[in-house]
Amino acid sequence: MPQLTLVVGSKNYSSWSLRPYLALAHTGQPFQEVVIPLAVPDTEDRIARYSPSKRVPVLQHGDLTIWDSLAICEYLAEAFPQAQLWPQDMAARAVARAVTAEMHSGFGALRQHMNMNLRARSPGKGRAPGVAEDIARVQALWNDCRGRFGQGGPFLFGRFSIADAFYAPVVTRFVTYDVALDAVSAAYRDAVLALPALQKWTEEGRSEPSIPKYD
CATH class of the missing domain: 1.20.1050.10 (Glutathione S-transferase Yfyf (Class Pi); Chain A, domain 2)
Structure with a gap:
């Protein structure tokens, strides 16, 4: 199976990144993470290496790139139907x-x-x-x-x-x-x-450096 890579922003602050992370974790599929600190001089350049919108989150699945949190979650629901990410009814x-x-x-x-x-x-x-x-x-x-x-x-x-x-x-x-x-x-x-996925994200987010812009 092609490698899944989820590119996210600083976990302490990035609500949009958290959403597809939880959905992806729920699928049970192995994936890699790339965490890009927000609001630092090279943030935009680093995100642009992965995301055509220059925003996080973005999912790479092999050669396919999906950006926007809802689009990523919809893709995961289709790619991994056994996870039942939408109700069956x-x-x-x-x-x-x-x-x-x-x-x-x-x-x-x-x-x-x-x-x-x-x-x-x-x-x-x-x-x-x-x-x-x-x-x-x-x-x-x-x-x-x-x-x-x-x-x-x-x-x-x-x-x-x-x-x-x-x-x-x-x-x-x-x-x-x-x-x-x-x-x-x-x-x-x-x-x-x-x-458990939210608890893991929270623990990692709290250990990140503070970003004055968001504090």
């Missing part, structure tokens, strides 16, 4: 794609004011206009998915899926900024935090 799969797409394109206030920082603890910070509404919407999504599709496991659609990979960085933000959650959302947060 058509209705559940449609909703999973919808909530994933909403995360991919939305929640601008939450992204801007509660950036991912695995090492930090900043309770009470980031409460800018629009953030409370984003937090409420995330919890509503989690409650709806768990209530309608969560039988058979602790994740949004029971089994781990791409949707969980996309909301995992939000879970870490809620820890960093000490966001109070309802009971269903808190239980889901804890299930995501217990993922």
Whole structure:
């Protein structure tokens, strides 16, 4: 099988890199990682060696290059169907794609004011206009998915899926900024935090050098 290589940014900060990492780890396939520190003088040049968009993440599978976190996850779902990265039920799969797409394109206030920082603890910070509404919407999504599709496991659609990979960085933000959650959302947060792949990523991210721009 061709070599899989995932190129990511600094793990402490790069939420977009975390998403396909979790999906790829879930497939059980061996892969190599290239971690490129963000916000240093040669960051763009180093990323450009791998990514035509000059952004991370990017996946190389043999001679094939796929960029964008959602495109990578969709590719993994097709390349490794045994991993069942999308729900098997058509209705559940449609909703999973919808909530994933909403995360991919939305929640601008939450992204801007509660950036991912695995090492930090900043309770009470980031409460800018629009953030409370984003937090409420995330919890509503989690409650709806768990209530309608969560039988058979602790994740949004029971089994781990791409949707969980996309909301995992939000879970870490809620820890960093000490966001109070309802009971269903808190239980889901804890299930995501217990993922071995997320724990490994977090440990490695916390050991990276600090980047003042993001701290």
